[in-house]
Amino acid sequence: MPTIAIISQKGGAGKTTLALHLAAAAEAAKEVSLIIDTDPQATATQWAEWRGDKPPEVIDSAPPRIAAKIAQAKEQGATFIVVDTPPHADSAASRAVEAADLVLIPCRPSAFDLAAIKTTAQLVQMLGKRAYIVFTAGPPNAPRMYEDASELVRTFGIEACPYILTDRAVYRHASAEGKTVLEAEPGGKAAQEVEQVYTWVCEHVGM
Numbered sequence: 722m723p724t725i726a727i728i729s730q731k732g733g734a735g736k737t738t739l740a741l742h743l744a745a746a747a748e749a750a751k752e753v754s755l756i757i758d759t760d761p762q763a764t765a766t767q768w769a770e771w772r773g774d775k776p777p778e779v780i781d782s783a784p785p786r787i788a789a790k791i792a793q794a795k796e797q798g799a800t801f802i803v804v805d806t807p808p809h810a811d812s813a814a815s816r817a818v819e820a821a822d823l824v825l826i827p828c829r830p831s832a833f834d835l836a837a838i839k840t841t842a843q844l845v846q847m848l849g850k851r852a853y854i855v856f857t858a859g860p861p862n863a864p865r866m867y868e869d870a871s872e873l874v875r876t877f878g879i880e881a882c883p884y885i886l887t888d889r890a891v892y893r894h895a896s897a898e899g900k901t902v903l904e905a906e907p908g909g910k911a912a913q914e915v916e917q918v919y920t921w922v923c924e925h926v927g928m
């Protein structure tokens with residue numbers, strides 16, 4: 722029953738997108754997944770409203786309540802929990818990291834975004850948690866760029882996930898309809914990338 726925390730000090734990094742898609746991929750794999758939305762902007766909660774009754778369920782939580790909400794969700798049968806966090810919120814990110822089995826840090830593969838990862842990397846290191854960068858919204862077919870970006874984040878003491886969620890327009894239509902790319906374009910390139918990241922995450926939490 723793993724808990725995955727999605728953090729990044731940077732807004733627009735792809736946290737909520739990654740959180741929703743991992744939870745949806747888990748549901749598709751017959752897990753009972755839950756998203757805990759700790760962002761006061763409530764983007765994941767908004768998506769769930771657009772989505773209607775379909776799982777995954779999204780609940781909100783104030784940062785100090787994260788651990789209690791996770792325990793309660795597990796009691797009620799949740800088998801895969803994703804905690805989405807706001808940017809610039811050390812307390813929410815810290816509580817989420819403390820409660821997590823695995824921490825993912827989405828990051829666009831651009832110089833500004835990569836530089837901003839340093840503080841997020843320091844936070845997870847201070848808390849002694851296993852964390853990986855997941856590159857998001859960068860160009861497809863640019864292996865060299867991801868190799869360089871991975872090399873750079875390694876100098877911050879953090880490894881990158883070998884699978885990438887590249888920039889695909891389908892994310893934008895899908896979210897606006899309360900869907901995921903798995904539903905908007907089943908079997909499409911974005912869906913395949915999500916499935917690769919999900920499978921990789923499962924391996925890293927011993928599922």
Ligand SMILES: Nc1ncnc2c1ncn2[C@@H]1O[C@H](COP(=O)(O)OP(=O)(O)O)[C@@H](O)[C@H]1O
Nearest residue numbers: 732733734735736737738858886887888889892
């Ligand atoms: N892989 C991707 N391809 C295309 N657009 C993306 C991708 N990941 C995120 N986005 C878009 O980027 C914007 C910010 O993403 P979001 O997940 O809300 O970031 P955060 O939660 O870190 O602020 C959203 O409009 C989202 O649809």
Ligand SMILES: [Mg+2]
Nearest residue numbers: 736737760764
């Ligand atoms: Mg967000």
